[in-house]
Amino acid sequence: MEPMQFIETLAVRTRPRAMHDLSQTIGERLRSLDAGDGLLTAFVRHTSASLTIQENADPDVQADLLDALDRLAPAGPLYRHSVEGPDDMPAHIKTVLTSTSLAIPVLRGRLMLGTWQALYLVEHRAQPHQREIVLHFAGTRALEPRPPAPRR
Template sequence: MLRQFTTSLMFQTRGRGLLEVTSGIAGWAAGTGVAEGLLTVFVRHTSASLLIQENADPDVRGDLDRFFARLVPDGDPLFRHRDEGPDDMPAHVRAALTAVQLSIPLSGSRLALGTWQGIYLWEHRTRPHRRELVLHLLGA
């Protein structure tokens, strides 16, 4: 019989950058007792996103940040929307180019992530923010 569970997890970011959230999500999923299923993780914001990425070498996260800084620079005169500062519209574009939702299989009561994979909340604003992730798990 399939069961489903939902929850929200809050995370405080330090400003722009990738914050690994794997352990909090994995801990919640394991606590549901579901052995096999599918977990959906959704970020409830328009200036942050989700990413599955390497969690071994911190240079990967730095390189991603530097690439996006080049691709979508703060203060770009192309953007008119600047209600909350020069990083406002670039943060929205960065979120649009990445993902606000992830689907992760659960196998043997564990997230079916690869050896070097972690789940990251990617803060695109330069200031710290409190971000909410909604989790939905369907399985048996």
């Protein structure tokens, strides 16, 4: 098997206080590069947004998670750091509670997520932002190039 590695940046325009499923976009990128087996690391280059792997079947899970994070770190005049607005320091706290990087195994060019899992970018701020996620794949090239996956 031929070793391969790539590093690139994925730009994502976010909606305010939302979870953005990146699984399909990243999966398509792995397929287009003919990735085989290896490890994908995803890293968000911001301190007020995060990454998480969570359930993708019921959107109520995402809403409940966002609400729970708001209860843990509410916006308002509670913090010394307020230069960027009342939602900024709570966003930093939420990022500490979640994660800025994740490692996901890749098998035959596919993220090895569970049946009900997706990789999400979590926007903690109350305004939309342009976020950057660095993707680093280290592994092997697919034995045979695959045709693009059909769109759902």
